[in-house]
Amino acid sequence: MINFGGYMGKLLRVNLTTRNVKEENLNEEWIKQYLGGRGIASKILIDELEPGIDPLGPKNKLIFITGPLTGTVIPTTSKIGISTKSPLTNHIGCGFGGGYFGPQLKFSGYDGIIIEGKAEKPVYIWINEGKAEIKEAAHLWGKDTQETEDLIKKELKDKNVEIVCIGQAGENKVRFAAAIHGKHFIIGRRGIGAVMGSKNLKAVAVRGTKSVSVAINTEKIWKLYDEILKIMNKNPVVAGFKLHGTAASVALVNELGFMPTKNFQEGVFDGMDKVDEQAYFNLSIKPFSCWGCPVYCRRILEMKDGSYAGTITARPEHQTTFALGSCVGLSDTGAVLKANLLCDEYGLDTISTGVVIAFSMECYQRGLIKESDTGGLSLKWGDGEVINQLIKMIAFREGFGDILAEGSKRAAAKIGKGSEKYAMQVKGLEIPGYDPRGAKGIGLNYATATRGADHNDGWTIAEELYNDKVDRLTLEGKGKLTKEIQDKAKTIDSAIFCMFALDFGYTPEFISKSLTAITGIRITPEKIFEIGERISNLERIFALREGFSGKDDILPERFIKEELPFGSSKGEKVDLKRLLGDYYKVRDWDKNGYPTKEKLKRLKLGEYIKYIDKWMNDN
Numbered sequence: 001m002i003n004f005g006g007y008m009g010k011l012l013r014v015n016l017t018t019r020n021v022k023e024e025n026l027n028e029e030w031i032k033q034y035l036g037g038r039g040i041a042s043k044i045l046i047d048e049l050e051p052g053i054d055p056l057g058p059k060n061k062l063i064f065i066t067g068p069l070t071g072t073v074i075p076t077t078s079k080i081g082i083s084t085k086s087p088l089t090n091h092i093g094c095g096f097g098g099g100y101f102g103p104q105l106k107f108s109g110y111d112g113i114i115i116e117g118k119a120e121k122p123v124y125i126w127i128n129e130g131k132a133e134i135k136e137a138a139h140l141w142g143k144d145t146q147e148t149e150d151l152i153k154k155e156l157k158d159k160n161v162e163i164v165c166i167g168q169a170g171e172n173k174v175r176f177a178a179a180i181h182g183k184h185f186i187i188g189r190r191g192i193g194a195v196m197g198s199k200n201l202k203a204v205a206v207r208g209t210k211s212v213s214v215a216i217n218t219e220k221i222w223k224l225y226d227e228i229l230k231i232m233n234k235n236p237v238v239a240g241f242k243l244h245g246t247a248a249s250v251a252l253v254n255e256l257g258f259m260p261t262k263n264f265q266e267g268v269f270d271g272m273d274k275v276d277e278q279a280y281f282n283l284s285i286k287p288f289s290c291w292g293c294p295v296y297c298r299r300i301l302e303m304k305d306g307s308y309a310g311t312i313t314a315r316p317e318h319q320t321t322f323a324l325g326s327c328v329g330l331s332d333t334g335a336v337l338k339a340n341l342l343c344d345e346y347g348l349d350t351i352s353t354g355v356v357i358a359f360s361m362e363c364y365q366r367g368l369i370k371e372s373d374t375g376g377l378s379l380k381w382g383d384g385e386v387i388n389q390l391i392k393m394i395a396f397r398e399g400f401g402d403i404l405a406e407g408s409k410r411a412a413a414k415i416g417k418g419s420e421k422y423a424m425q426v427k428g429l430e431i432p433g434y435d436p437r438g439a440k441g442i443g444l445n446y447a448t449a450t451r452g453a454d455h456n457d458g459w460t461i462a463e464e465l466y467n468d469k470v471d472r473l474t475l476e477g478k479g480k481l482t483k484e485i486q487d488k489a490k491t492i493d494s495a496i497f498c499m500f501a502l503d504f505g506y507t508p509e510f511i512s513k514s515l516t517a518i519t520g521i522r523i524t525p526e527k528i529f530e531i532g533e534r535i536s537n538l539e540r541i542f543a544l545r546e547g548f549s550g551k552d553d554i555l556p557e558r559f560i561k562e563e564l565p566f567g568s569s570k571g572e573k574v575d576l577k578r579l580l581g582d583y584y585k586v587r588d589w590d591k592n593g594y595p596t597k598e599k600l601k602r603l604k605l606g607e608y609i610k611y612i613d614k615w616m617n618d619n
């Protein structure tokens with residue numbers, strides 16, 4: 001029994017090698033130190049994984065995790081987190097996806113699932129009202145994510161079962177394969193789908209009818225709910241999201257000259273009007289939302305005419321529009337929708353897919369690869385048919401697709417000839433859709449984020465674009481800004497709120513009030529940030545333990561040496577050395593990028609000082 005509201009108090013541990021399934025109590029001390037979600041998953045990974053293990057080997061673990069707010073009426077709290085050691089980065093590889101799976105896992109009686117080992121043959125895990133079984137999945141292997149979802153629901157004779165599954169990309173261990181839930185919710189980055197594939201795990205299905213008990217009475221909960229709705233209804237960002245989702249920022253970033261174009265060679269895409277929020281607007285056939293969220297920021301689109309008529313897919317987000325649009329020079333609405341659909345069906349992360357294709361196109365542009373290397377394909381910018389052909393080749397690891405399926409960093413190492421400098425990645429993770437030369441805080445975040453170049457690890461863009469007091473191009477104050485947003489993101493991922501909650505007007509005071517009300521633990525705004533900072537430092541230790549150091553806090557040399565050639569950010573470069581110096585100081589890390597021992601002690605992470613000592617001795 002757990003003494004706090006919001007938690008079911010139990011984790012399920014499933015060993016696929018031994019087929020042993022057991023329940024464990026959720027540790028109360030972890031709740032106080034890490035809240036839930038990402039924090040608890042990172043704690044389990046650092047404590048249970050041996051340093052240096054192969055992420056695609058049986059020693060890696062997958063943790064499906066919820067937060068204390070999951071399954072409660074607090075809006076935007078329905079996401080599921082999945083954490084593992086990433087086969088793309090060798091860092092913590094957690095990702096979050098919206099939808100219905102998280103609440104359903106709580107309703108089945110668990111805060112999370114720890115999956116270990118490797119099944120001999122394809123399987124899926126079925127958790128029904130607290131009872132778990134491992135079921136054979138040979139008949140599902142080879143199916144895409146949409147067919148898999150339909151077949152499992154049919155087999156279990158329950159359309160309310162919620163499923164996370166992989167497509168062919170995960171089965172083929174593409175290093176940036178995603179896990180997909182409910183056909184359109186993507187747990188996208190860092191190769192979580194490949195880790196599922198490496199374990200012969202096709203899917204996890206859950207169903208339950210338990211309720212989440214909370215620390216205050218129903219009347220007070222609904223009062224809190226009304227308070228949040230009032231905040232959200234007044235917020236202009238929510239209004240924009242309802243209409244356009246994250247695609248709302250595509251045109252603005254292009255106008256400001258830092259929309260990555262043709263593999264980050266330029267910052268303005270001439271064909272943006274074919275793939276921006278307005279281009280998508282009239283194609284909408286149905287809105288949809290995550291569990292209990294009133295925002296409905298998602299849409300199903302249908303291409304009505306042209307060569308891609310009949311393509312039905314979720315509206316591409318800002319990041320997909322960049323990766324499968326401007327980054328590969330593609331300005332054909334139908335071809336972008338088709339590319340998005342293929343990625344969702346095969347189970348591929350759209351950012352890494354688009355950026356690794358853009359890398360290959362720049363290699364082709366510069367003569368580093370030829371048709372003889374690509375199986376006869378001419379990798380010309382903006383060729384929709386070739387792009388969609390490459391997506392299939394990546395998912396099935398066919399021919400040249402097998403090289404790209406390794407991600408930009410490893411693909412560049414295979415291609416050689418100096419191609420490394422055109423691989424737009426940090427720590428192996430492909431860079432998202434904001435050129436750091438046009439927003440310096442996001443560049444610092446890419447260089448230092450514990451998950452590799454991840455915009456959600458420290459989305460400074462909200463401040464750099466929409467706060468009049470923050471100049472996106474200056475270096476001043478970006479260390480503090482980036483550190484604070486990175487720590488907030490960890491708390492948001494641990495509570496678990498939707499990442500957009502901070503933009504919807506959820507203040508730290510409000511987050512603290514919600515957490516205190518639900519859990520019954522007094523969690524002040526200061527405490528919230530302390531928890532976030534603890535998780536940032538814990539994950540940094542995970543990276544140091546894997547052999548990384550401050551030397552790996554880098555950006556591709558293009559951003560340091562080449563100026564943006566035209567547009568509103570013309571002439572901009574990134575002075576990363578200066579940004580890092582500022583950041584390490586604010587973080588209380590030494591000049592080599594290690595947390596100081598005093599810092600770790602203050603954050604109650606003293607037990608991990610041994611890894612700093614070991615690193616110092618070994619180097």
Ligand code: SF4
Pocket residue numbers: 076077078098099288289290293294295296297298498499500
């Ligand atoms: S704002 Fe959008 S992504 Fe976030 S919880 Fe609501 S529907 Fe899901």
